[in-house]
Amino acid sequence: MKITKKGRRSIVEGDLTPMIDMTFQLIAFFMVLINFTQAEQDEKVRVPSSEVAKPPEVPFESSLTLQMTRDAGVILDGSTFDLEALRPKLIAERQIADATREGGSTELTIIVRADMFVETGKVQDMIRLCQDVGFEKFALRAKDEKAAN
Amino acid sequence: MKLRNSQVHGREKVELQMTPMIDIVFQLLVFFILTFKIVAVEGDFNIKMPKAAQGAPSDSLMVPLKLSLRAAPNGQLTGVYLGDTPFSGSPSQKFAQLQNRLVQQVGLDGGPGSAQEEAEIEIDADYHLHYRFVIEAMTAVSGRLDPETGEIQRLIEKVKFSNPKGG
Numbered sequence: 051m052k053i054t055k056k057g058r059r060s061i062v063e064g065d066l067t068p069m070i071d072m073t074f075q076l077i078a079f080f081m082v083l084i085n086f087t088q089a090e091q092d093e094k095v096r097v098p099s100s101e102v103a104k105p106p107e108v109p110f111e112s113s114l115t116l117q118m119t120r121d122a123g124v125i126l127d128g129s130t131f132d133l134e135a136l137r138p139k140l141i142a143e144r145q146i147a148d149a150t151r152e153g154g155s156t157e158l159t160i161i162v163r164a165d166m167f168v169e170t171g172k173v174q175d176m177i178r179l180c181q182d183v184g185f186e187k188f189a190l191r192a193k194d195e196k197a198a199n
Numbered sequence: 200m201k202l203r204n205s206q207v208h209g210r211e212k213v214e215l216q217m218t219p220m221i222d223i224v225f226q227l228l229v230f231f232i233l234t235f236k237i238v239a240v241e242g243d244f245n246i247k248m249p250k251a252a253q254g255a256p257s258d259s260l261m262v263p264l265k266l267s268l269r270a271a272p273n274g275q276l277t278g279v280y281l282g283d284t285p286f287s288g289s290p291s292q293k294f295a296q297l298q299n300r301l302v303q304q305v306g307l308d309g310g311p312g313s314a315q316e317e318a319e320i321e322i323d324a325d326y327h328l329h330y331r332f333v334i335e336a337m338t339a340v341s342g343r344l345d346p347e348t349g350e351i352q353r354l355i356e357k358v359k360f361s362n363p364k365g366g
Contacts (some may be wrong), residue, residue, distance in 0.1 A: 066217055073224050080231030091238060098331035100338040102351050103242030161243070164330050169274065171326030171363040173333075181250035189243035192334050 090115040091163070092125050098166040103192035110159045110189070112151050114143055116180075118164040122172040133179055140183040159187040244337050246358055263319040263359070264304075266297070268336055270328035279336070290332060294339040298354070301340060307352050319357035326363040 095117045116136075117125040124131050126139055148154040160180050164173045177188060269278035279286045279293040281300055286293040305318045320340050324333055342353045 066221070070217075070221065070224065073221075073228055077224065077227050077231060080228070080235055084231060084234060091241070097241065098334040100242065100244075100334055101344055102338050102342045103244060103334075104351065105240055105242050156249075159245075163241075166329065166331035166334070167274065168330050169326060170268075170270075170324045170328040170330050170333050173330055174324075174360060174363050177248065177360070178250075181248060184250075186247060186249040188246045188248055190246065190334065190337065191241050191243055192338075194240040194242050 090117065090161075092117050092119075094119050095125070095163050095165045096167075097163050097191055097193050099195040100192040101195040103194060105194060106189075110161070112147065112157060113159045113161050113189075114185075115161040115163060116176060118162070118168050118173055118176060120165040120167050122168055124176060133175055136176070137179060137183065140180060140185075144184050155184045156186050158185060159189050160185050161189045161191055163191045244334075244341060244358070248359060263321045264301075264355075266320055266322050266336060266340065268322065268324040268328055268332060270325035270332075272327060274327050274329040276328065276332045290335065294335050297336075298339040298343060301354055302343075305355060307354065315354065316356075318355045319359070320355050321359050321361050323361040324363055 114126075119125065119130070122132075124133065124136050126136065131139060143158075144155040147158045151157060160177075162173065162177065164176075180188070265282055267278070267280040268276060269280070271277050276290045276293070279290075279297055281297055284300070286296040286300075288296070305315050306313070307315060322333065322336060322340075324336075337358065340355045340358060342351050344350070345352050
C-alpha cells in the first residue's frame with residue numbers, strides 16, 4: 051500500500067474574540083447585579099405583598115429579624131425554633147442589646163417576616179413573646195408590590 | 200532608503216497566551232453565577248408596641264377605631280368590620296371599601312393636630328386568619344397610592360393589635 055505523504059498542514063485557529071467578548075459581558079452583568087448585603091430572606095418564607103410597604107430610607111440602627119414559616123417555626127440566625135425555644139434566645143439578644151447599644155433593647159427593632167399563609171395568632175404569639183422579653187419596636191415586613199411587578 | 204527584507208521576514212510573530220486569561224475569566228464567571236441571588240425589595244410597617252401599653256388608654260385624642268377581621272377555619276377571610284359596619288364582596292373589595300370609608304372619616308390631610316395624624320386603629324383578627332389578610336388590612340388603613348402621582352398618601356399611622364380570638 052502506498053502511503054502518500056500529506057503536504058504541510060496549516061494550523062486552524064478558532065477566533066476566540068466573540069467568546070471572550072460574550073464572557074466579559076456575562077461577568078459584567080453578574081457583577082452589576084450581585085448583592086453583597088446580608089439581607090435575611092429565607093426562601094421558605096413567602097412574605098405577603100403590599101403597595102404601601104416601602105423599603106426604609108435609612109436602615110434600622112439595630113434590628114433583629116424573626117422569620118416565621120408556614121408551619122409556625124421561627125427562623126433566627128439560620129436556625130429554626132419553636133416559641134418556647136425562642137424565649138431564651140430572645141433573652142440573650144436583649145442582654146446583648148442592653149449591654150452594647152445605646153438605648154438598649156427598647157431601641158432594637160424586631161423585623162417580623164412571616165409567611166403569608168401562617169396563622170395570624172401565631173405571629174401575634176411571637177410578637178407577644180418579644181414584648182414579654184422587653185422589645186417594643188416592630189416592623190412587619192412585606193414585599194414591595196410595585197417593585198415585584 | 201533600501202528596506203532590508205530579510206529583517207522583516209526574520210521577525211517572529213508574537214502571540215498572546217490566551218489560555219490563562221480564559222481560565223481566569225471562566226472562574227470569575229462561575230463565581231458570579233454561583234453567588235448570584237435575586238433579592239426581592241421589601242418594605243416595612245413600623246409599629247411601636249410596648250407591652251405596658253396593651254389595653255392601656257392611648258394618648259390619642261380620638262377614640263381608636265376598631266377593625267375586626269373574621270376568618271373561616273381554613274384561614275380565609277370571611278368578614279371585615281369597621282366598628283359594626285360590615286363590608287361586602289371579595290377580600291380586595293372589602294379592603295377597598297374599608298379604605299374609602301377611612302378616607303371619608305379621617306381624611307388625607309396630614310399635619311400637626313389633624314384627624315389623620317391623631318387617628319388610631321386597633322386590629323382585632325381571628326387566630327386562624329391567614330397573615331396575608333392582616334397585611335392587606337394594614338395596607339388599607341396605612342395609605343394608598345395616589346392614582347395621579349403614584350406617591351403614597353398616608354392614612355392612619357397608629358396601628359395596634361388586640362389579642363387574637365379563637366386560638
